[in-house]
Amino acid sequence: MAIMDIYKCILELNIEPIADLVRKELEAGRPASTILQEGMIAALDEVGNRFAAGEMFVPEMLFAAKVFNTGLDVLKPRLAASDAKPAGTVVIGTVKGDLHDIGKNLVAMMLEGGGFRVIDLGVDIDTEKFIKAVKENQAQILALSALLTTTMPAMKSTILDCRQKGLKMKFMVGGAPVSQGYAEEIGADGYAADAPGAVQLARQLLKV
Numbered sequence: 001m002a003i004m005d006i007y008k009c010i011l012e013l014n015i016e017p018i019a020d021l022v023r024k025e026l027e028a029g030r031p032a033s034t035i036l037q038e039g040m041i042a043a044l045d046e047v048g049n050r051f052a053a054g055e056m057f058v059p060e061m062l063f064a065a066k067v068f069n070t071g072l073d074v075l076k077p078r079l080a081a082s083d084a085k086p087a088g089t090v091v092i093g094t095v096k097g098d099l100h101d102i103g104k105n106l107v108a109m110m111l112e113g114g115g116f117r118v119i120d121l122g123v124d125i126d127t128e129k130f131i132k133a134v135k136e137n138q139a140q141i142l143a144l145s146a147l148l149t150t151t152m153p154a155m156k157s158t159i160l161d162c163r164q165k166g167l168k169m170k171f172m173v174g175g176a177p178v179s180q181g182y183a184e185e186i187g188a189d190g191y192a193a194d195a196p197g198a199v200q201l202a203r204q205l206l207k208v
């Protein structure tokens, strides 16, 4: 089953065939979202499990991310395709101290596909950079991603700083360790568990 081959490419750090395998699955009519979820994100989850069990290490995790991104390049046009009208501006980034960007990139890509103008600041972003970008782009939403329990508090401080400076945009948060409860605790306007959920949430927040 080809979707398992895609899964194996990521888990076994086999970059060569992944683009072709993804292309063939698309041509065979497999939905891009299924390839992403069952073939690719599931494999990264298993990489994470093996890392936690001491069976894989940081360089391997990094290469798995590279294999993932090679497959994602083929999926991108399908995932991002949309004829939605411009819906608002979102500034997005991974918070200070955190270098994980795969999930954040997916969220950014799908927001764009959902008709939002997206300013993606990248990773390891401090509050000052977020504030500067929000002001310069007159963003209605600031979207914060965190993948580490140790960087989640940076979401809280960013939201607090922005509010203290009188900024009025909506805040949405997400990332594997983040939850609805945590979002409420830190005063975010919304939490989404995945990229399609982030698009829905952004629409709800801006009522578009």
Ligand code: B1M
Pocket: 041, 044, 045, 046, 047, 048, 049, 051, 052, 058, 059, 061, 062, 064, 065, 097, 098, 099, 100, 101, 102, 103, 104, 106, 107, 143, 144, 145, 146, 147, 148, 149, 150, 172, 173, 174, 175, 176, 177, 191, 192, 193, 194, 195, 196, 198
């Ligand atoms: Co890291 N890492 N990592 N890592 N890494 C995790 C997160 C970890 C869970 C692995 C594990 O131990 N099982 C663990 C965190 C433990 C914890 O905090 N509880 C961990 C660790 C410990 C570390 C280091 C500290 C390791 C070390 O150095 N000893 C280190 C930290 C570096 C740093 O950031 N300062 C580190 C480094 C790395 C790499 C750089 C090697 C690499 C990242 C490469 C990259 O991103 N370019 C990496 C990877 C690949 C992972 C795992 C394996 C995969 C993450 C991923 O991309 N998942 C990860 C294990 C795991 O998550 N299972 C792990 C796929 C992605 C699509 O999912 O990002 O969750 P995710 O995004 C989803 C949703 O969460 C949501 O939508 C996305 C799409 O559906 N979402 C949002 C995300 N952001 C959102 C924002 C929103 C809404 C939804 O609104 C704003």
